[in-house]
Amino acid sequence: MRDFTLELEQRKQAGLYRTRRQISGPQQPALTSDGRPLLSFCSNDYLGLASHPANIKALRDALPETGLGGAASHLICGHHDAHHQLEQRLAEFTGRSSALFFSTGYMANMGVISALAGRGDTIFSDRLNHASIIDGCILSRAKIRRYAHGNVAELEAMLAKASGHKLVVTDGVFSMDGDVAPLKELARVCRAHDALLVVDDAHGIGVLGPQGRGSIVEQGLSEEDVPVLIGTLGKAVGTSGAFVAGSPVLMDYLIQKARTYIYTTAMPPAIAVATCASIDLIEQDDERRRHLRELVAVFREEASSMGYELMPSRTPIQPIMIGDNWAALELSRALEERGMLVTAIRPPTVPEGQARLRVTLSASHSRADLDQLLEALSQCRHLVAQTDVAV
Ligand code: PMP
Secondary structure, X not given: OOOHHHXXXXXXXXXXXXXXXXXXXXXXXXXXXXXXXXXXXXXXXXOOOOOOHXXXXXXXXXXXXXXXOOXXXXXXXXXXXXXXXXXXXXXXXXXXXXXXXXXXXXXXXXHHHHHHOOOOOEEEEEOOOOHHHHHHHHHHOOEEEEEOOOOHHHHHHHHHHOOOOEEEEEEOEOOOOOOEOOHHXXXXXXXXOOEEXXXXXXXXXXXXXXXXXXXXXXXXXXXXXXXXXXXXXXXXXXXXXXXXXXOHHHHHHHHHHOHHHHOOEOOOHHXXXXXHHHHHHHXXXXXXXXXXXXXXXHHHHHHHHOOOEEOOOOOOEEEEEEEOHHHHHHHHHHHHHOOEEOOEEOOOOOOOOOXXXXXXXXXXXXXXXXXXXXXXXXXXXXXXXXXXXXX
16 A cells, blocks of 8 residues: 555655645735734735625625525536626626636636547647646646747647647646736637637736736737637636636537536536626726736835846736745745745646745735835845745
8 A cells, every 4th residue: 555654754854745724814915824913925816806895795695595505517407597697797708709607717627628629639738837727638638748838939830740639728827927828929820720729817817908808808819819718716806616718619519528517516606696796896996906016016126126036927926936945935934924924835836946935916915015025025035045946
């Protein structure tokens, strides 16, 4: 039998052991951990909408109408009016002809990729794509070709040599680096080589583009250029779940074939109602995005002038590159002593030798909150005297 205890011990020795932190209270901008308040710079609630009173009221008001649980899968008897209305709202919001509501982004990626590609097909995947994309590729049983991060020339050379159906999949905003995929170029090579382009815009929806419509709209592209958009609702939208948006034929195909859509209980319909309320706020409230962009600009300016190594990111995901696992843990611990929560991210979530502190900023942070983080970073600068990142 496999020695699980030994494997856990080896993880600990390598600085790779993962633990959960128990938190309480509302989560942004501060949470409570072990009875202590900590300013949080590691959630994906980029707009602070997870605790917005309008969304909470929408959920509360919907519950007596819809009941709590989803009660059945969509194809049995779980497809509620509220789900249907959310799908129409998501299609309209993203400028697409139709949408399908999934329970999580992980399930959406697994279900969509494994439905749209199969044995004999080839999937081309950016090396830094999210774990759920990687798992979707494996589940599909298609041949998987990974291209260097953002390297469209390498992708094009691979596409030129491939035969059979081709699917290209990429994050819109990369979850651990914060950079934005070159979608225009990807759309161009996909068109030239008759490949289906799938974009997971988990971190772009709500944050990028006019009225927060995401990275595809920001880059001036439409459903014709990127036929399959996947978005999550538990990040900037502040609720829960995910969606796929594209043509009605594609949605129909997914309803027939995406196993993570078919064989699971529908999301609570009240969540769909609250999500519609949140999308209204995202569309109407440019001020949150403006404030967030300002925080990002100040953070980049100040942290890099302290000598911290940042990534070329203009999104709220602002990793501080450390390199060594233990050094990343040490900086995270020192910041926590000063009341700041910034989790260390280590392999296999990021490549070997690229441990980092993934700072995420949110419109819920005030300028004073950010100043506290910057002050703590300045006090801890000596802990990363020498960055040695194997990028
Ligand atoms: N895609 C990306 C790029 C992500 O970062 C994540 C979440 N970390 C997901 C998908 C999964 O989404 P969810 O949390 O809704 O399962």
